[in-house]
Amino acid sequence: AQSVTQLDSHVSVSEGTPVLLRCNYSSSYSPSLFWYVQHPNKGLQLLLKYTSAATLVKGINGFEAEFKKSETSFHLTKPSAHMSDAAEYFCVVSEGGGGTSYGKLTFGQGTILTVHP
Amino acid sequence: NAGVTQTPKFRVLKTGQSMTLLCAQDMNHEYMYWYRQDPGMGLRLIHYSVGEGTTAKGEVPDGYNVSRLKKQNFLLGLESAAPSQTSVYFCASSSRDSYYGYTFGSGTRLTVV
Numbered sequence: 350a351q352s353v354t355q356l357d358s359h360v361s362v363s364e365g366t367p368v369l370l371r372c373n374y375s376s377s378y379s380p381s382l383f384w385y386v387q388h389p390n391k392g393l394q395l396l397l398k399y400t401s402a403a404t405l406v407k408g409i410n411g412f413e414a415e416f417k418k419s420e421t422s423f424h425l426t427k428p429s430a431h432m433s434d435a436a437e438y439f440c441v442v443s444e445g446g447g448g449t450s451y452g453k454l455t456f457g458q459g460t461i462l463t464v465h466p
Numbered sequence: 467n468a469g470v471t472q473t474p475k476f477r478v479l480k481t482g483q484s485m486t487l488l489c490a491q492d493m494n495h496e497y498m499y500w501y502r503q504d505p506g507m508g509l510r511l512i513h514y515s516v517g518e519g520t521t522a523k524g525e526v527p528d529g530y531n532v533s534r535l536k537k538q539n540f541l542l543g544l545e546s547a548a549p550s551q552t553s554v555y556f557c558a559s560s561s562r563d564s565y566y567g568y569t570f571g572s573g574t575r576l577t578v579v
Binding site: 358383385391392393395398439443445451452453454455456457458459 | 496497499501506507508509510511514516524556558560561562567568570571572573
């Protein structure tokens, strides 16, 4: 069975400072991993996905994530936070595996990012 | 625009009433899913479908039924609504080789009183 743990339920940063959202996963095979963002009262938007082609994945809006198999982690980072980054972020693992996009998704509990001026 | 469309966007039900949520996608995706989102719990899978005419239970299927008579539509039914089903419901679709991953609808906010 697969599982995802987001290590922080809330993260607060100042505008212009780095962002780190932590995610550990458990999967019995090569996983497909995603980060989604949800702004208040909105749907989910794909930030990036791990396709097994490269361990450092670049996404939209300056976000990136590094897949570390030895640590079973897929942490999301951004060098400089912007006010518009304030949202809830979900780390997600797919049943499909190997970078594919099918099968059941398992979501982490979410991390709410607050950005202070 | 191509994507996943959910109707309705908002609904208030009385306990014991029934309703159907409709999900429609125009991307010819094989897989479709229904999730519910509750605070602090992420999204949890209710039911899913791997193709037209097939459905399967997810993590929290009790109190819900689904049907997928056409490839583009995935219906979620509540036969007798309960306050515990107050939630935001998201539909999603995907394809085995989709570069964009899973596409989500904008959600249905359901309140059962």
